[in-house]
Amino acid sequence: MHIFVLIKQVPETDKVKMDPETGTMVRSGLESIVNPLDLYAIEEALVLKERHGAHITVLSMGPPDAERALRESLAMGCDSAILLTDRAFAGSDTWATSRVLAAAIRRAGDVDIILAGERATDGDTGQVGPAVAAWLDIPVLTYVSSLEIEAEPLSTTTAAHGAPLSENTPTAITSASSPVAVPKTIRVRRLTEEGYQVLQARPPCLVTVVKEIASPRLPTLRGKKFARSAEVVRWGAGDLDLDPASTGLAGSPTRVTKIFYPKVARNGQRIVAADEAGIETAIGHIMTLFEKKGLLDKASAGDRAFAPSVPLATASFSSSAPEHSSVAQGAAGQESDTADTPTKPEFWILAERRAGGLDVVSFELLARARALADSRGALLAAVVPTSSLSEEDAGALIAHGADRVLALEHPFLRDFLCETWAAVLYKLVRERQPEVFLAAATTTGRTLMPYLAAKLGTGLTADCTELAIEEGTGLLLQTRPAIGGNIMATIKTARHKPQMATVRPHSMQPLSPDTGRRGAVIRLAGGPFAGEASEPPVRILALERNTEDFENLEGARIVVSGGRGLKKADNFKLIRELACTLGAVVGASREVVDRGWISYPHQVGLSGKTISPEIYLCAGISGAIQHLAGIRTAKTVISINTDPDAPIHAVADLAIVGDLFDILPRLTARLRQGATHGLPHEHPWPSSDGLAPASPAAARSVDEEVTGSSKEARS
Numbered sequence: 001m002h003i004f005v006l007i008k009q010v011p012e013t014d015k016v017k018m019d020p021e022t023g024t025m026v027r028s029g030l031e032s033i034v035n036p037l038d039l040y041a042i043e044e045a046l047v048l049k050e051r052h053g054a055h056i057t058v059l060s061m062g063p064p065d066a067e068r069a070l071r072e073s074l075a076m077g078c079d080s081a082i083l084l085t086d087r088a089f090a091g092s093d094t095w096a097t098s099r100v101l102a103a104a105i106r107r108a109g110d111v112d113i114i115l116a117g118e119r120a121t122d123g124d125t126g127q128v129g130p131a132v133a134a135w136l137d138i139p140v141l142t143y144v145s146s147l148e149i150e151a152e153p154l155s156t157t158t159a160a161h162g163a164p165l166s167e168n169t170p171t172a173i174t175s176a177s178s179p180v181a182v183p184k185t186i187r188v189r190r191l192t193e194e195g196y197q198v199l200q201a202r203p204p205c206l207v208t209v210v211k212e213i214a215s216p217r218l219p220t221l222r223g224k225k226f227a228r229s230a231e232v233v234r235w236g237a238g239d240l241d242l243d244p245a246s247t248g249l250a251g252s253p254t255r256v257t258k259i260f261y262p263k264v265a266r267n268g269q270r271i272v273a274a275d276e277a278g279i280e281t282a283i284g285h286i287m288t289l290f291e292k293k294g295l296l297d298k299a300s301a302g303d304r305a306f307a308p309s310v311p312l313a314t315a316s317f318s319s320s321a322p323e324h325s326s327v328a329q330g331a332a333g334q335e336s337d338t339a340d341t342p343t344k345p346e347f348w349i350l351a352e353r354r355a356g357g358l359d360v361v362s363f364e365l366l367a368r369a370r371a372l373a374d375s376r377g378a379l380l381a382a383v384v385p386t387s388s389l390s391e392e393d394a395g396a397l398i399a400h401g402a403d404r405v406l407a408l409e410h411p412f413l414r415d416f417l418c419e420t421w422a423a424v425l426y427k428l429v430r431e432r433q434p435e436v437f438l439a440a441a442t443t444t445g446r447t448l449m450p451y452l453a454a455k456l457g458t459g460l461t462a463d464c465t466e467l468a469i470e471e472g473t474g475l476l477l478q479t480r481p482a483i484g485g486n487i488m489a490t491i492k493t494a495r496h497k498p499q500m501a502t503v504r505p506h507s508m509q510p511l512s513p514d515t516g517r518r519g520a521v522i523r524l525a526g527g528p529f530a531g532e533a534s535e536p537p538v539r540i541l542a543l544e545r546n547t548e549d550f551e552n553l554e555g556a557r558i559v560v561s562g563g564r565g566l567k568k569a570d571n572f573k574l575i576r577e578l579a580c581t582l583g584a585v586v587g588a589s590r591e592v593v594d595r596g597w598i599s600y601p602h603q604v605g606l607s608g609k610t611i612s613p614e615i616y617l618c619a620g621i622s623g624a625i626q627h628l629a630g631i632r633t634a635k636t637v638i639s640i641n642t643d644p645d646a647p648i649h650a651v652a653d654l655a656i657v658g659d660l661f662d663i664l665p666r667l668t669a670r671l672r673q674g675a676t677h678g679l680p681h682e683h684p685w686p687s688s689d690g691l692a693p694a695s696p697a698a699a700r701s702v703d704e705e706v707t708g709s710s711k712e713a714r715s
Contacts, residue, residue, distance in 0.1 A: 001053065001054040002110055003045045003115060004056075004059055005057070005114075005115045006038070006114065006129070007042070007060045008069075009034065009065075010033060010120055012033045032065070033069070034072055034073065035122075036117070037118055037121075037211060039117075039216035040117060040211050041115040043076075043216040045113075045115050046076065046217070053181050054112075055079050056078040057078070058073040058081045059082045060082075061083075061084040061085070062083070063085060064085055067232050071227040074223065074227035074230050076223060077217075080233070082108065082234075084240075088248050089247055090248050091252065092248050095458075095459055098127070098134075099135055099251075100240065102135030102136050106136070107239070112204050114204070114205070115208075116128070116206070116209070119606075122482070122483055124481075125446075127449075127460060129206055130418065130450040134422070136206070138204050138205050139205040139537045140418050140419075140447065141186075141201060142446070143447075144190055144213060145189050145209075145600070146213060147188050147189075147207060147209075150184045183203045185201070186205055187199070188200075188201075191210055191601060193554050193555055194355065195550055198542040198543075198544065199541065201538045202537055210600060211603075211607060212601075252459070253457075253495065253496040254461060255491065255493075256490070258489070259487060261486065261487060262632075266650075266653055268653035269285070269653070269654055270656075270657065271658075272644075273656050273662070274658065279663060282658060283663065283666055286617075286656075289638065289653075289654060344377060344378055345434070346380075346381050346432060349381075349382055349437075349438045350437070350439035351384040352439075352440060352444055353384070358393050359440075359555075361442060363397075363400045363401075365439070365440060366400045366401035367401060367510050367511045368503060372476070373403075376435070378436075380401060380404070381403065381406050383406045383408065384408065385416075385424060386407065386408065386414065387414035388409055394521045396513070398517050399517055400513055401517075402519055407521065407524065408424050408524050412535075416444050416447075417536055417538050417540070418447050422448060426452060435499065436498055437499070438467075439501075440502065441464075446502055457496065459493040459496055460493075460502070461480055461491045462480060462502050463502060463503075464501045465479060465481065476499040476501070478490065478492070478499075479491070481629065506633075507612050551585040556584065556585040556611065556613050557615070558615045560582065560586060560617045560618075561621060562586075562587075562598075562618070562621070563588070563618065565622075565660060569597035571661075572586075574665065574668075575664070578617075582671065584617075588603055590603055590607060604627060604630045604631060606629050611633075612633040613635065614634075615634075617638040618631075618638070619639075619664055620640070621639070621646075622643065623646055623650075627648075631651075636653045636654075638654045638656070641657065642657065
């Protein structure tokens, strides 16, 4: 079995400078480390090697000094290393980087599994892994928290795989002689906003991992000795048969056009809660903030729910037939654009569904794209891959701003599988040629869009917080945080179409529904898998929506987080009790997750979840830069920490210098008193269909409908 691990060398500090002319990072003079999440990928590769026998090749692209990161990987137990280094590679965006990495893997020979960290701490895009899989035309499994393989019996071979590697493969990669296995299937547990997908794939495939998968080991003395003398193979553009003009900055579809440094401090109110009067003042101010947000009003529990959609009469047709569409009936005399208006450009958003209904991020995207489309004189289409789109859901999309709904309907499209969705979307993009294509920066959007962008040969900007149309050119200006949120970069895709971006969830409010809007609903049945006997390369075995100790941080309106200041795991009950009273979800800092006080799905920050809640209340968290990057777009931040100089206080709207053990129990008790006056006990964020959150029984029924029998599938 041959395992590749993709690693990146990243700056150890957050004090990074950018070149204002090229928009690339200035790396000179910076201390660098192996990207932390890549260490978890290395560890998983080593575990597979111990269980089944394998040869592990670690691969990186970077300047010559990136060799240090590769030697660190060899010291941990990897067998061989390749460094892709060439001045022609400098300034590569994720599209160009993934192309070079894929070319190197092809040259190296047969591969069974490619492992990588889910994202890098400097760019925080998560795009390279899916894009490499697209270049290699293999399945991609992202956000993986556990991995198992079913392998053929062990055999001894002098290569890294049951079959010979390429004749061009250096002897440094093929010289090891050890028992190896050939994997038949790969089974993973994938973290999503709803819980976990259990997936099965046939190798070769690429897997990106989250830190929940393993705990990285330290290098051994024997490993360090091996790493000092081992050969690190170096390849440049010529070795990979790549035209230097098509790599690096010159070959990158995206370009940074502006860099600016955001204001970190919010200049919020500070309260010292060192005595009884101070504690009461602090609690009173928190209650006032909750009241302003509507959290103490009984009606607020449904204030974000969406109005009923407009009933539609729709007509189905195959993608090979001429286009037909139905029009949603709205207010008398109101005009609408339909599929018979080909002269205007199209802007697309990807509509996502959860548990059978539309997710709120779909309506947020429509709100953001509506203004963009209007300024460009374009039609706005909501694209929905699904097994069957209901009239109510189609009407809701139109009521919230869509001019068209493009429903891609096929049984294989019911649940998200990257390769299947990408295949039908690739075909549709080629046929209709949209000018802009947006998706939410969810686990779906951050997996699908880089895979699709690589297939389409266009650029992609991740996790945007601002979008605008540039005057004169009509190009999409895409602004996103980078380097832990310390730098904001505005990016353009000037020469490639469509212009693609993912947008941070909950960074914009949905528009109020207009039930009088009119729009076309176009149903496209029979994607590339219709009529084919073979199934997609990845299968869903189970959907685990009600797992213990899991929270949907990205979809939360209120998050209550705890950190090291809680002192021990048992004290997390103070956070849970407050969250339960508020109808909030529980978050945590990286340090307490690393200590095992709470599970990884709760982690907030660059190596955890990036969130945008209405209120973020944190207690006992000092505010490391990686944590602050995860909450930068939170609407209101409340911090509780005894240290008056804690960095978290500088970004808080309400900074309370006080003891969480004095404040949290009393705040919870005060809120419980308010419950008799209408404080909601359910999660105030709406469910995917805009109604009340689904019950556990309802969620289980969805699992059983997908898997046949969720109990048997999970056992």
